[in-house]
Structures are given as structure tokens and as C-alpha cells.
Amino acid sequence: MACPHINDVTLLGKLAEDPVRRALPSGFVVAWRLIVDRPRKGSGRRVVDALACATYEPSVIDQTPTWRTGDLIEVHGSLRRRFWRPDDLGIGRYEVEVYEAALIAVAPIPAGGNQAP
Numbered sequence: 001m002a003c004p005h006i007n008d009v010t011l012l013g014k015l016a017e018d019p020v021r022r023a024l025p026s027g028f029v030v031a032w033r034l035i036v037d038r039p040r041k042g043s044g045r046r047v048v049d050a051l052a053c054a055t056y057e058p059s060v061i062d063q064t065p066t067w068r069t070g071d072l073i074e075v076h077g078s079l080r081r082r083f084w085r086p087d088d089l090g091i092g093r094y095e096v097e098v099y100e101a102a103l104i105a106v107a108p109i110p111a112g113g114n115q116a117p
Helices: none
Strands: 009-015 020-024 027-037 048-055 072-083 092-105
Touching: 009 048, 009 092, 048 072
Parallel strands: 048 092
Antiparallel strands: 009 027, 009 072, 020 027, 027 048, 072 092
């Protein structure tokens, strides 16, 4: 029996930095990195991954202006490999192309931090 291929990613992590919006000829893209804990093995130290995410979805793009570094975000998407040069030595990386996202918790304001009035 043939098994279908699945490329479905769900992440829950903290924003490493504020999202960045860029204009493209076809519209807009917003990119960010999520810091996601790896499962701990035994009583080992904390290990994390910083995973690149990007979206072209207007419904997700509309949410991102309120996101700030340290916010807890849940994303759903697919893993993609992006290339910047079309030859055999092409530069590329993996990123999660996000089609759904939600702000789960706002990062606490650091002690002594300024709050908007």
C-alpha cells in the first residue's frame, strides 16, 4: 500500500526578533525566527533551535505588526527549501512557509522597561 507524502509543520515558540515585512513584485512577505525548545534527554541542559518562518498569507501578514520579540507564537505550515542562486553551488536554506498563525502569549515587559501610555 502506498503511503502519502506529508509536509505539515506545527511549531510553538518564542519570537527571536520582531517580524520583518518586505515588498515583492507579487505582494508582501513577512519573515521571522521562532526559538523552539528541543525535547530534553534525561536531565540534560536546555537545547533550542531558531527556525526561520515566512508567510505570504494576507490573514497572517495582518497579525504580525503586533508581534514583538519574546511573544509566544503558534504556527502551522510546510517546510520549504529556498535557493538564491540557480547553479549547483546555489545558496539555500530551509524555512517554514506559514499558512496559519496565532499569538498565544505576549512577552512580559522587562523590569525597568518602558510601557506606552
